[in-house]
Amino acid sequence: MLTFILKRLGQAIPVLLAIYTITFFMIRLAPGGPFSDERKVAPHIIERQMEYYGYNEPLPVQFVNTLVQHVKLDLPPLTSHIGLTAADIISESFPVSLELGLWAMFIALMLGIPAGVVAASRQNSWLDYTPMSLAMTGICLPTFVVGPVLALVFGIYLRWTSVAGWAGPIDRMLPSLTLGLYYAAYIARLTRGGMLEILSSDFVRTARAKGASEFRAVVVHALRGGILPVISFLGPALAGLVTGSFVVETIFQVPGLGRHFVLAAVNRDHSLILSTVLFYASLIMLANLAVDVLQVLLNPKLRYK
Amino acid sequence: MRNLTAHYFPFATLAVLLLTACSNHEEGTAIRDEAAANSIFLFGNSSEPPSLDPHINTANNGNRIITTLIEGLVTYHPSNDNIAEPGVAESWTHVDNTIWTFNLRKNARWSNGDPVTAHDFLYGYERMLHPDLGAKYAQLLYLLKNARQFNEGTLSDFSQVGAKALDDHTLEITLEGPTPYFLGLIKHHSWHPVHPPTVEAAGGMTKPDSTWTRDNYVGNGPYRLKEWVISKIIKVEKSPTYWDAEKVSIQEVHFLPIDDINTEDQMYNAGSLHYQNTIPTHMYPIYQKEGDPHLRVEPWIGSYFYRINTTEPHMADKRVRQALSLAINRRAITKRILKGAHFASRSITPNGIEGYEPPQTADFNPKKARQLLAEAGYPNGEGFPTSVLLFNSSEQHKQIAEAVQQMWLNILGIQVELRNQEWKTYLETVINLDYDVARAAWIGDYVYPDTFLTMFRTGDGNNNTGWSNPTYDRLVTDSMQESDPQKRLSMLAEAEALLMDELPIIPIYHYARNYRIDPAVKGWYPKLTDNRNYKHLRLEKTP
Numbered sequence: 119m120l121t122f123i124l125k126r127l128g129q130a131i132p133v134l135l136a137i138y139t140i141t142f143f144m145i146r147l148a149p150g151g152p153f154s155d156e157r158k159v160a161p162h163i164i165e166r167q168m169e170y171y172g173y174n175e176p177l178p179v180q181f182v183n184t185l186v187q188h189v190k191l192d193l194p195p196l197t198s199h200i201g202l203t204a205a206d207i208i209s210e211s212f213p214v215s216l217e218l219g220l221w222a223m224f225i226a227l228m229l230g231i232p233a234g235v236v237a238a239s240r241q242n243s244w245l246d247y248t249p250m251s252l253a254m255t256g257i258c259l260p261t262f263v264v265g266p267v268l269a270l271v272f273g274i275y276l277r278w279t280s281v282a283g284w285a286g287p288i289d290r291m292l293p294s295l296t297l298g299l300y301y302a303a304y305i306a307r308l309t310r311g312g313m314l315e316i317l318s319s320d321f322v323r324t325a326r327a328k329g330a331s332e333f334r335a336v337v338v339h340a341l342r343g344g345i346l347p348v349i350s351f352l353g354p355a356l357a358g359l360v361t362g363s364f365v366v367e368t369i370f371q372v373p374g375l376g377r378h379f380v381l382a383a384v385n386r387d388h389s390l391i392l393s394t395v396l397f398y399a400s401l402i403m404l405a406n407l408a409v410d411v412l413q414v415l416l417n418p419k420l421r422y423k
Numbered sequence: 424m425r426n427l428t429a430h431y432f433p434f435a436t437l438a439v440l441l442l443t444a445c446s447n448h449e450e451g452t453a454i455r456d457e458a459a460a461n462s463i464f465l466f467g468n469s470s471e472p473p474s475l476d477p478h479i480n481t482a483n484n485g486n487r488i489i490t491t492l493i494e495g496l497v498t499y500h501p502s503n504d505n506i507a508e509p510g511v512a513e514s515w516t517h518v519d520n521t522i523w524t525f526n527l528r529k530n531a532r533w534s535n536g537d538p539v540t541a542h543d544f545l546y547g548y549e550r551m552l553h554p555d556l557g558a559k560y561a562q563l564l565y566l567l568k569n570a571r572q573f574n575e576g577t578l579s580d581f582s583q584v585g586a587k588a589l590d591d592h593t594l595e596i597t598l599e600g601p602t603p604y605f606l607g608l609i610k611h612h613s614w615h616p617v618h619p620p621t622v623e624a625a626g627g628m629t630k631p632d633s634t635w636t637r638d639n640y641v642g643n644g645p646y647r648l649k650e651w652v653i654s655k656i657i658k659v660e661k662s663p664t665y666w667d668a669e670k671v672s673i674q675e676v677h678f679l680p681i682d683d684i685n686t687e688d689q690m691y692n693a694g695s696l697h698y699q700n701t702i703p704t705h706m707y708p709i710y711q712k713e714g715d716p717h718l719r720v721e722p723w724i725g726s727y728f729y730r731i732n733t734t735e736p737h738m739a740d741k742r743v744r745q746a747l748s749l750a751i752n753r754r755a756i757t758k759r760i761l762k763g764a765h766f767a768s769r770s771i772t773p774n775g776i777e778g779y780e781p782p783q784t785a786d787f788n789p790k791k792a793r794q795l796l797a798e799a800g801y802p803n804g805e806g807f808p809t810s811v812l813l814f815n816s817s818e819q820h821k822q823i824a825e826a827v828q829q830m831w832l833n834i835l836g837i838q839v840e841l842r843n844q845e846w847k848t849y850l851e852t853v854i855n856l857d858y859d860v861a862r863a864a865w866i867g868d869y870v871y872p873d874t875f876l877t878m879f880r881t882g883d884g885n886n887n888t889g890w891s892n893p894t895y896d897r898l899v900t901d902s903m904q905e906s907d908p909q910k911r912l913s914m915l916a917e918a919e920a921l922l923m924d925e926l927p928i929i930p931i932y933h934y935a936r937n938y939r940i941d942p943a944v945k946g947w948y949p950k951l952t953d954n955r956n957y958k959h960l961r962l963e964k965t966p
């Protein structure tokens with residue numbers, strides 16, 4: 119197992135290097151730069167800014183310098199948040215995104231797995247059709263529709279929560295729900311699919327034949343295997359929840375990393391773009407690795423390969 | 424699996440408890456009423472400011488916060504932009520609008536208790552102009568004698584720049600030429616002092632990314648920085664060391680960086696804000712129809728116009744440009760598309776500048792437009808090349824561009840292709856003159872016509888039309904040395920009349936500020952510059 123993990127971590131290095139290279143050159147090719155402004159800035163001022171922020175070196179030198187800075191974790195200064203580095207931004211905003219992502223994941227699992235199990239165990243009945251149609255609707259409705267509607271209902275009509283912000287615990291509810299519902303729908307469908315396959319397999323039939331209750335057959339015996347597709351989905355899903363929450367963060371005024379990720383591109387803050395891209399890439403790779411390890415632990419078949 | 428299920432249950436119970444607990448949240452009381460009772464002003468401030476350093480910031484969201492934290496020689500009057508309200512200076516005199524002497528009040532203090540002196544202002548000017556700091560708005564100080572040379576590095580001795588301290592509390596400023604609106608200019612934070620020991624301790628005067636504003640903000644304004652959480656909130660609280668602290672009524676201002684205008688709109692409707700910076704265009708007609716008492720529509724010192732690339736052969740003839748302008752029905756645009764949120768305009772300079780009546784270009788006239796285009800060699804638009812109308816991506820710019828495209832096709836018979844670009848790309852395209860017609864906007868820095876007129880001089884960095892006219896250049900440049908205020912304004916009017924005849928730019932509308940504000944905020948008046956001094960505001964609970 120340890121060799122497996124080390125091997126995977128070793129593979130991550132060339133991948134990160136490739137991501138760094140592609141990102142570095144892509145952002146340099148984009149028109150406009152960090153120092154352009156609506157009002158003309160005097161050429162000697164732009165010159166000074168470029169010198170200070172390291173843009174005067176030839177491109178290959180910049181490429182190496184920035185790479186070294188990232189390896190040493192001594193990140194370059196930002197142009198869209200003067201006086202800060204990407205490390206400041208990430209350490210302040212990532213915990214927020216992570217918390218939001220975990221709450222959303224919690225909601226997704228709590229709604230998705232039971233719905234999928236019920237649907238599978240009562241296949242082709244109203245208990246199957248109802249949650250599955252709801253799930254399909256949930257997948258189809260984008261977060262920028264669900265979010266404002268939830269805000270309108272809970273924030274303005276019912277006055278249970280504030281419509282946006284990230285101050286008290288109650289402020290976690292709407293963004294987590296918006297983000298979680300979408301994933302709940304996916305998880306419900308994956309659980310149902312996995313469960314259907316397992317429920318018709320021999321060992322479940324044997325369990326039933328030996329007199330196990332329906333609850334025991336489904337929840338104890340079948341769920342363990344039926345949930346595997348969900349587990350393999352969890353890695354990318356968690357990474358997606360944590361990184362892809364830009365829309366939800368914007369709608370609900372959540373001070374998370376997703377907003378910085380997008381605004382950095384709008385502001386052409388090259389350092390912030392690079393650092394966040396690398397951070398997210400590492401995160402996704404770590405999440406996938408964790409899922410692979412978890413799968414091996416849950417699935418005896420994989421353990422001996 | 425059993426373990427996992429066992430883990431879930433406490434969480435589920437917790438979540439249910441949390442949800443029930445929260446439904447007890449006080450019903451009916453809006454957050455802003457509660458805040459008003461605690462004298463906290465909740466302010467929607469568009470987005471996270473890149474910096475709160477008065478010499479680095481160029482954004483309006485930063486400007487508002489800096490204005491509460493640092494005070495200049497003079498400051499914003501509550502209602503009238505033509506009046507200078509005494510700030511650190513309690514009185515001043517001038518000789519021919521050129522040599523200004525300011526007497527600083529002796530009880531002005533920094534937030535750490537140090538006295539504010541004339542030397543702090545000199546330190547601020549030197550910092551702002553120092554080539555190593557690379558301040559983007561250094562040009563705003565160029566009317567100080569020799570400031571330009573110092574900033575460009577051809578003069579290294581700051582003592583030759585036109586500012587000196589006669590003693591700790593007397594500051595003498597010498598300008599390049601007579602400047603009647605000088606007091607209006609120095610209200611801007613680029614002219615504000617900083618606390619020298621604090622800046623020195625954070626890496627020195629000329630460090631472009633100095634962190635003193637984030638680690639240890641020492642200001643001299645009515646408020647001091649209380650909390651700054653990136654992309655979440657900036658709180659300022661009443662400063663006990665401020666010389667006029669007894670006049671400051673509001674205890675705290677919370678600036679919220681809300682990127683999304685629809686979110687801001689919902690937050691305002693839910694009662695989470697006292698001030699909504701931007702009203703979504705689709706909501707404006709609704710609030711207007713409802714007669715929302717919070718809605719404000721007030722003239723602002725800004726213009727929306729189209730630039731014309733005069734270096735393109737088919738745009739070089741002024742009759743073509745006049746035809747394009749005559750074929751735009753501006754009132755239809757402001758009525759149908761903007762729903763009255765802004766004002767149709769036929770001049771670049773907005774109305775409301777004291778003593779100045781902006782000369783206007785000719786009104787909508789399809790017949791005359793067709794005739795001029797024919798005279799220029801394109802009868803009924805025949806032979807006129809398909810032109811590109813460029814704008815930065817936005818629903819409203821698109822609607823206006825489509826309307827203009829239709830008007831030009833119907834009236835002049837010319838084909839226009841619409842092209843939208845993302846902001847920074849658009850800026851680059853305009854600077855490179857890679858367009859035929861381009862949407863543009865300009866917000867004045869101070870209340871005087873030349874804030875709109877200097878940029879159309881030959882080769883000015885903000886001209887971006889390729890247009891050049893020696894008479895125009897002479898009128899604008901000479902006006903800056905004219906000491907008779909009346910004569911000066913009439914020279915500028917002559918220049919603008921020329922601009923409105925030559926039309927390298929086509930005015931479309933003058934901006935209004937559209938926003939909503941809670942009637943509980945007292946002392947908030949319409950202002951052409953939209954710059955305010957928060958010390959004059961009060962929060963009162965309206966019954």
